[in-house]
Amino acid sequence: MNFASDTAAPAHPKVLEQLAAANSGPAVSYGADGWTLQAEAMLSDLFEFNLRASFVSSGTASNALALSLLCPPTGGIICHEQAHINCDERGAPEFFSHGARLMPLTGLHGRIKAQVLQQKLQETDESFVHATPPKALSISNLTESGCCYTPEQTTSLAQMAKTAGLGVHMDGARLVNAMAFLKARPADLTCKAGVDVLSLGFTKAGAMGAEAVILFGSNADMFDDFEARRKRAGHMPPKQRFVAAQVVALLQNNLWLELAEHANTMAQKLRDGLLEQGICILHPVEGNEVFARLSADQTSQLRDGGAAFYSWPDGSARLVTNWSTKHSEISSALALL
Amino acid sequence: MNFASDTAAPAHPKVLEQLAAANSGPAVSYGADGWTLQAEAMLSDLFEFNLRASFVSSGTASNALALSLLCPPTGGIICHEQAHINCDERGAPEFFSHGARLMPLTGLHGRIKAQVLQQKLQETDESFVHATPPKALSISNLTESGCCYTPEQTTSLAQMAKTAGLGVHMDGARLVNAMAFLKARPADLTCKAGVDVLSLGFTKAGAMGAEAVILFGSNADMFDDFEARRKRAGHMPPKQRFVAAQVVALLQNNLWLELAEHANTMAQKLRDGLLEQGICILHPVEGNEVFARLSADQTSQLRDGGAAFYSWPDGSARLVTNWSTKHSEISSALALL
Amino acid sequence: MNFASDTAAPAHPKVLEQLAAANSGPAVSYGADGWTLQAEAMLSDLFEFNLRASFVSSGTASNALALSLLCPPTGGIICHEQAHINCDERGAPEFFSHGARLMPLTGLHGRIKAQVLQQKLQETDESFVHATPPKALSISNLTESGCCYTPEQTTSLAQMAKTAGLGVHMDGARLVNAMAFLKARPADLTCKAGVDVLSLGFTKAGAMGAEAVILFGSNADMFDDFEARRKRAGHMPPKQRFVAAQVVALLQNNLWLELAEHANTMAQKLRDGLLEQGICILHPVEGNEVFARLSADQTSQLRDGGAAFYSWPDGSARLVTNWSTKHSEISSALALL
């Protein structure tokens, strides 16, 4: 009964199978191998869009490298105050951008509120050289509260940002969970909604460690710059085929969407069981995360019974399901209460 | 017949076996898992020394993170002019150290010459605030020319450096090849010779992507700082067990040493065959690399026959063997000439 | 009638006299001149404390260099949300610290509220590598609202910070105005209250461009590091005597304190006149700044009549007096309303 994080989960067996398949004979180093080409082509198909993709093994790197393309050292990055880039990446955005500033905004359920963004943008006076102006907007989908941005919501925020001259980044560490919940086409959630650069997660979806950074449309002009930044950050693995192969494994037959649907279903089952016991759920369950307000007794019952999870800064218990969560784990956890 | 690089090689089957073994059930994220603990303990045993170890997936990151501990932004890093950190890491040392300067020195076969180091250190006037003083020495073993530093050679350079107040780093991307060639104990090549921080390579030895950064003795006091730097550089993988498990696989039963002995043997066989044909070998073959002066015809014969290798800046052909190189590949390559 | 800023004021005639006096014959470059030594000695006397002082020509540099000593790239700097370092220095703290994060707190009249600081410090979990921990506290005295921290208030905040392992910085761009208002000894406001590094302003006090960075007590151990950082930031002027001479001019016979008393008196006179006209004053006038809530008509009357001032983000008019403000300017301004 591990609900600590989807990063605590093992990799899906198909990922290991693909790694084994990729492990035959020599391959060109540093990204010129066939698996990398295949993974990029599969992403082009998936997003139905002109794009360039690059593969790294960590989500923090994926986010920070992407942001460093969109925001100069003298600019700022607007994000939600609970965003992973703001709370959980130890200043990686500042490091990779050479000192850009995060500009956290508020909003329910981890979503940046449109009016709050509008106000922030209106306050900005580019001609005032003394203050840091925002230069990029970063949207997390799923949010840190496990909620989705619909295509309309993303479009609305992205348009505001673009009108003000900002680039638009999406932290899609759990985008596939949003795809599964909204039954939306990937393009509608991202490039067609105005996203310039997407950090797309595969690790939480079932990989060992694989993330894609995707430059949509004309943003692909920055690809060479991206590769240079990736190299000097130590994120261009010499045996890159083993990162790309994981992506291939998860994209084949849309396996990752199937896995995300399962994780989402498990979260909904958990939510329903908790609600039945009169436990308050803080955020709509639109992905694979349940935030429950547990009493101290309930917390102990769960932990003593062997359920792992984190206490969240807002006072709730965060319960994360994943591709490997079993129906029986949900039932057992609920039975502990 | 792939002699392009040891990073073009696949991973050893035992590495995949260990990955599969590590892929059962949940594990704590970000390095508090059992495989990480086991890998660190195995390194303590191997080096017979008090140490802390951290695991990353790229050699560039391993080097640059290590150097950022030893050299402040206002200092310099002495290295050989052909060092990987100087020629092949796209400014990663500068990035991670926030602008420290590389100070390349000359020396035969990729080894820093003691007199040249001595002179560089003597020229330094710490009281002259206008010039960048060296603060760290980085030694590559194997060198970029495929040669070893003996324990005595490392000790000699490290003592000079320490006397001048510098920290000592070793880039051990191919240290196991040096261990195999010199039949030396790991400690004698590193901590006992004065190395403070070691970047120890497993990727070229047979992993998919795994490197250890080892802080010896009192340098372990910098471990928390190292972890903070690693995290914000995106080099603390959430599913870290899959990096550590590769290290475990290669250290078990000293598998990596066996593989390095094989790679070294293959290089010697290749060298001997080339010498028999009257081809000049530029550097002593003390590891798994052969630098051969080929005519244009010979180059074409090899390439047309299917042998992959790089032309090196010094005009030679660099031929790299690895754990998977077969006797028949050597014979076939030699037969092409 | 210029109330735009104390940086809009000219330099005091004594400053020019001292520059002329310093302008005779050659002097050693880069800070080894007699005026620099004299200025440092005068500061030692003034603060009755063991210290090292260094002189730069800009307040932004003075703050950012000081903070870079106290906060590593992986840490955070706690300050008031209205602090100059947060609002008006275009990311200089991030630049000089290589990406440390500003952590703005709230509090009335620009003062950090003790409870808010306490809570921020208690929330910090140093063992959680993923979040940026605060490593320095920066206090502005005067605050951005023109108010003082008493020695007791500074001591209280500094003790909390030190208990939590933070270094303490004071932005004293207008410290002399606080000295004048509180009739407090400089040491009581700074080193004896727990300040480690002080950015002490002379430009707003009557210089052309001169600021001191003062390292108190054992912090002087960082002096060499400071000088190296200052040099590579281009803030070690070759003809440094001309910066130090300005400091000498203002410290002689406590001229700067006399000038600050005058500026403060002018502010009080302005405040009194505005209050008589029923105009609301937003913050206690404890230095040389008056924040008045003016109607649109009143704003126009003043501006049309030739009074220069800035509209402040809080909706008030900020009216700043300085050493050169004349009684008649205050009367004329008040007469416009």
Add this chain to the structure above:
Amino acid sequence: MNFASDTAAPAHPKVLEQLAAANSGPAVSYGADGWTLQAEAMLSDLFEFNLRASFVSSGTASNALALSLLCPPTGGIICHEQAHINCDERGAPEFFSHGARLMPLTGLHGRIKAQVLQQKLQETDESFVHATPPKALSISNLTESGCCYTPEQTTSLAQMAKTAGLGVHMDGARLVNAMAFLKARPADLTCKAGVDVLSLGFTKAGAMGAEAVILFGSNADMFDDFEARRKRAGHMPPKQRFVAAQVVALLQNNLWLELAEHANTMAQKLRDGLLEQGICILHPVEGNEVFARLSADQTSQLRDGGAAFYSWPDGSARLVTNWSTKHSEISSALALL
């Protein structure tokens, strides 16, 4: 008899006069004052070219800020191995550029040799992501050996650089000495020869501390970026009129050229006197610097007699004249030998 440096000299009286003239009444802060506008207009006239100019108080800042416009963090800056940016600025180029690498080349008398530059550019393979490619060329005129680049020499180097996609910077800390020696128009030495960004020195020419950074032609598009970088580096002085006024003082009636001619004449007189005594002069005296090979006895004779100068790394004595050097100082120094 001070030949230590032209930065050891006092400021010219006209500079103080202009400072006094600028010191009347209030002026807008941070560069929107009349003196700044006047100084920029005078530079436009002088260079007969469309340009934007910004003023800082230090040559190190002027160089490093300029280079940060031309070279990204992932690129390299080609310069002469003796260049001030390479030897005397404590890593300022690395700091301001966020880690770009200096690429020092050789050449007689401090001049980059055209063939050496050509070879360096030809070696560069932009498609090889692992190595740092040069992105800017920095030329020092005067060189560190006190020699000039003629317009033809600069044009030749700049064309090579531009053909390879590099931006061209000139460190003109002593450009006015080159103007005086070559009797060349400023434009012919800079913008018309292919210089994109010029760091133009006034401090050594007779100011207290004033340097201009000039963006020629379409490079002016980077002016806003430059101002943002300048601000966050603490190099936008609040009372900027006092920097600009120094430039105005020196440009009026071409005073600085007259002063440079004097300094050059003094250097030639010193050279002639030394040659008469059979002393070897290492570099052509094309500005205000004489590099003399003195015996230990001669060195003592000069120093004991009260002449100040530095021993240079090449073993010579560097003797620098300046605007205030008197004929009698030269005679007295020569008489000591």
